[in-house]
Amino acid sequence: MEPSKKQARYLRLYEQLEGLMHKSSDPDARMATIAAVLHHKMGYFFWTGFYFLKSGELTVRNYQGPLACQVLKKHTGVCWASIDQQKTMVVPDVHQFPGHIGCDSRSKSEIVVPVRDLEGNITGVLDVDSEALGSFDMTDAEWLEKIVNLIYH
DSSP states (O other): OOHHHHHHHHHHHHHHHHHHGGGOOOHHHHHHHHHHHHHHHOTTOSEEEEEEEETTEEEEEEEESSOOOSEEOTTOHHHHHHHHHTSOEEESOGGGSTTOOOSSTTOOEEEEEEEEOTTSOEEEEEEEEESSTTOOOHHHHHHHHHHHTTTTO
């Protein structure tokens, strides 16, 4: 998607989601809403969802798309890299990422954004996969970080 069109689409989605977040303060309801809106409004999002830390494991939570891995192997793959490095990870080709966890062989590129609670602690991640190589860029990173911040604010 052309950068200016992507920027404009994210702005509209952010405004829509910001309005929807006022309907519930429950983080699970907010994550479910975010996953659904993003998945159905961004044509290149193949799998869109959240993994959260629970008893030291990264466990799937709310998502849209094909069947997910329920628990991700510790400190392996893009989701754990995002948590371990405490930053958003943009991966143009998942098959070139050391230790990539392939829950669905159709996934080709990925972006993972840390989810932080009100104290700034990472509690999980937003994980988005695409069936095309190089789908995600810094525009996705910037806007998905803003959108993820809506969960607890």
